[in-house]
Amino acid sequence: xxxxxxxxxxxxxxxxxxxxxxxxxxxxxxxxxxxxxxxxxxxxxxxxxxxxxxxxxxxxxxxxxxxxxxxxxxxxxxxxxxxxxxxxxxxxxxxxxxxxxxxxxxxxxxxxxxxxxxxxxxxxxxxxxxxxxxxxxx
Amino acid sequence: xxxxxxxxxxxxxxxxxxxxxxxxxxxxxxxxxxxxxxxxxxxxxxxxxxxxxxxxxxxxxxxxxxxxxxxxxxxxxxxxxxxxxxxxxxxxxxxxxxxxxxxxxxxxxxxxxxxxxxxxxxxxxxxxxxxxxxxxx
Numbered sequence: 001x002x003x004x005x006x007x008x009x010x011x012x013x014x015x016x017x018x019x020x021x022x023x024x025x026x027x028x029x030x031x032x033x034x035x036x037x038x039x040x041x042x043x044x045x046x047x048x049x050x051x052x053x054x055x056x057x058x059x060x061x062x063x064x065x066x067x068x069x070x071x072x073x074x075x076x077x078x079x080x081x082x083x084x085x086x087x088x089x090x091x092x093x094x095x096x097x098x099x100x101x102x103x104x105x106x107x108x109x110x111x112x113x114x115x116x117x118x119x120x121x122x123x124x125x126x127x128x129x130x131x132x133x134x135x136x137x138x
Numbered sequence: 139x140x141x142x143x144x145x146x147x148x149x150x151x152x153x154x155x156x157x158x159x160x161x162x163x164x165x166x167x168x169x170x171x172x173x174x175x176x177x178x179x180x181x182x183x184x185x186x187x188x189x190x191x192x193x194x195x196x197x198x199x200x201x202x203x204x205x206x207x208x209x210x211x212x213x214x215x216x217x218x219x220x221x222x223x224x225x226x227x228x229x230x231x232x233x234x235x236x237x238x239x240x241x242x243x244x245x246x247x248x249x250x251x252x253x254x255x256x257x258x259x260x261x262x263x264x265x266x267x268x269x270x271x272x273x274x275x
Binding site for chain 2: 013014015016017018022026027029030031034043045046047048050051053073075076078079107108109
């Protein structure tokens with residue numbers, strides 16, 4: 001999986017401008033990158049990846065990825081599978097929110113305290129997946 | 139996604155996740171579509187468009203589009219062109235920055251005050267562009 005290179009996991013979040021779950025996926029990804037697992041993770045701009053960004057596609061071919069999608073259209077997961085192979089793990093925010101007791105979510109632009117708390121839980125979940133991927137690093 | 143019943147200007151930010159300018163492009167787009175020109179504009183997910191979603195393709199082909207890019211790669215502009223969209227305007231965060239060099243946006247996840255201020259300035263510019271386009275219909 002890692003081919004002996006530095007241990008890094010790519011987290012590919014959907015861009016999700018249309019719904020609050022997209023914002024949750026992006027912000028949760030940023031929290032993992034910036035706070036929870038800053039040394040173990042990198043991210044990739046999904047539209048750049050989709051448009052054929054060479055470095056982005058090379059990275060996703062050589063390193064494990066975790067996709068984080070806001071909705072069931074799963075742009076990040078489908079694109080990763082199409083251009084670089086099966087992601088090590090896939091998270092769909094709308095799916096995991098079904099299993100949690102969630103407050104009414106805020107607007108897509110500004111997350112209120114309750115939605116931010118949900119976002120932090122999503123970030124924790126991504127971080128757990130990162131740890132799992134690193135545990136099985138070959 | 140809701141197809142507009144009347145023609146709207148589709149404002150498409152770049153979706154950048156790694157830098158403050160990407161967040162500014164998105165926030166400026168929300169300011170326009172949710173506050174400044176709520177009845178005449180709409181946004182879409184760039185990634186969904188690039189994935190080939192038919193509804194998104196029809197939307198950008200049948201309405202005027204303005205892209206808002208955060209970095210020199212200009213993913214939004216390039217991808218709307220590739221999708222055969224009716225691209226009538228391209229704005230860049232860097233151009234607003236050049237005119238407001240005293241602003242130093244740094245935070246990516248949640249915009250800091252300088253980033254918010256730059257987003258508002260960019261939003262005003264997008265709104266002006268929308269007015270120009272609709273005035274010419």
